[in-house]
Amino acid sequence: DRTHFVYTVFTSSSGGGARTFGIARFREVSNTLADRVIVRDQIARASSAPSASLRVAADGKLFVAFDDADSTRLAEDLSSANGKMFRLNPDGTTPDDQAGGSPLFSYAYRSPHGLDWHPTSQVLWIADRDRPNWSRLSVVAMGEGRQKRGVTRAAYRLPQDTPVSSIAFYRADASPALRNNLLLASEEGRHLLRVLIDPQEPSRIVATERLLQDVIGGVRAVAVGPDGSIYLGTARAIGRLRSEE
Secondary structure (H helix, E strand, C coil): CCCCEEEEEEEEECCCCCEEEEEEEEEEECCEEEEEEEEEEEEECCCCCCCEEEEECCCCCEEEEECCCCCHHHHHCCCCCCCEEEEECCCCCCCCCEHHHCCEEEECCCCEEEEEECCCCCCEEEEEEEECCEEEEEEEEECCCCCECEEEEEEEECCCCCCCCEEEECCCCCCHHHCCCEEEEECCCCEEEEEEECCCCCCCEEEEEEECCCCCCCCCEEEECCCCCEEEECCCCEEEECCCC
16 A cells, blocks of 8 residues: 555566566555566566465565475475475565575475465465366464474365365455355366365364356456455456355
8 A cells, every 4th residue: 555566467478488477566646556676586487377366464575385396306496496485585686584595485386376464363375276177275374483484284185176276365354254255166077166264273274165166157356355255357357246144
């Protein structure tokens, strides 16, 4: 709200044919995007289905995860950006409190498709496709101590017919029944998955519920507005759901 900065992950191809990721920062001015600044670039990407996810944390730090560029070796290689989640300052530099002076926060991921923080515990959840038809949710907590590094607390396999496309926690008051639930979009599964989390142990899933199966087609993206409306993106349109409670 103060800076009007908007961050995006983009893909590009060099003159030599190399396919890469980059991070760009824009400034929103009168509903247009201006003042583009390249924050990071030249990060290898998967050839056929590149995937990355970026979010701004409550403290203003950037969290961004990149795919493994079709190489499980790169995902395990700590000198590579691929298959990793980074924690960055808004200008792309490494925060002073990052462990080892490295932006590396956690790894290894194959094809990250979304990340968000639980509204009460503030623990980070990341959705990853680790096989062509399988997805998993990982719960990554901030390690103890002054130096910051992510620690995986739990991981959950999602149903095979729910390959993940995007996730968002519901943190609004408009629909109390959905509060603190994780909403998971699935384009190939053609539905929205509601994930209920134990309020006493917010790293534990207690139930799931499939919503909108084949109603609006494949759900590519999900987001929650400040008023509690749920926004769903398909290949052709953006829909808005609001509570009637």
